[in-house]
Amino acid sequence: MPAAHAIGPGIGIDITRPNGTNGISCTAGFLVHTADGQPGLLSAGHCNEPGTDGTVTIHHGGLYVYPEVGRFVESVHGGNQWTDFDIGLITLEHKGIDGIELTPDVDGHPLVGLAEQVEQGDILCHFGIRSDTTVCGPVAYADQNKVRFAATGQCGDSGGPVYRLRPDGAAEAVGIYIEVSNGDHSEPTCDEVHEYSIAQMIKPWLRAWDLTLVTTDRPGQEQ
Structure with a gap:
């Protein structure tokens, strides 16, 4: 590690x-x-x-x-x-x-709160130990349970923070990184390169x- x-x-x-x-x-x-x-x-x-x-x-x-x-x-x-x-x-x-x-703090960004709503087109970022860098991309689909966004990921990134950056550089918490995706509701294995990633929304679980x-x-x- x-x-x-x-x-x-x-x-x-x-x-x-x-x-x-x-x-x-x-x-x-x-x-x-x-x-x-x-x-x-x-x-x-x-x-x-x-x-x-x-x-x-x-x-x-x-x-x-x-x-x-x-x-x-x-x-x-x-x-x-x-x-x-x-x-x-x-x-x-x-x-x-x-x-x-x-x-x-999230990858050097102050965390200032929870993103109340995530919509298609919003740019989300995630940071994981295997990718070892910030990876960001636009939201393709989101509901109260999960969000799919156009960013790659690797095995070992699971559990990491998924967040939205504000113009001032502060971060808003969105979800927990859970898997890669081929762009629909089918999630293949993480040892392959895929365009999308999936995050579990945290707002319902905080409550x-x-x-x-x-x-x-x-x-x-x-x-």
């Missing part, structure tokens, strides 16, 4: 299943607070085995240090159809994150799980 100097959107996470077997590496999404004030991260539900509390490790500081920072407490992955859900919640445990900065999106200029303010 690439090294991370803080915990926040776009860092690499490694998930280990409860039985001790290795899971997969994914990307962390937006920073949130739970109803009781505990810090957490959103990610893709398929990054963890649904129904299990897989542990999450990061590569911290550029050294050979891999602290366990939390675990999945929610994992929803019903499949790859357009109406299915794919999202997860990681709670961050203080023992593991002691001394590590938490940041809501369902009683979460607060953490922003740069208004830390902890509910969106």
Whole structure:
């Protein structure tokens, strides 16, 4: 995994299943607070085995240090159809994150809130550990559940932040990156190059799980 100097959107996470077997590496999404004030991260539900509390490790500081920072407490992955859900919640445990900065910033952009509405033609961006760069493109289709936009992605980008940039350079949270697409509702494998990507909208899940999106200029303010 690439090294991370803080915990926040776009860092690499490694998930280990409860039985001790290795899971997969994914990307962390937006920073949130739970109803009781505990810090957490959103990610893709398929990054963890649904129904299990897989542990999450990061590569911290550029050294050979891999602290366990939390675990999945929610994992929803019903499949790859357009109406299915794919999202997860990681709670961050203080023992593991002691001394590590938490940041809501997205790839150097301050996060100022939640995008209330996403429409066809809007430019969305995503950042993932495998692409290792910001990839942006226009929205082709969006509803309350998911959005498809013209941007490539790779295996390992799953779970990363999908956001819209404002003219002032600030970011608005939109969704969680979940898969590539061939342009319709059929999602092929991520080891092939495709023009489109799919994101799971986070707005319904912030409400369902009683979460607060953490922003740069208004830390902890509910969106």
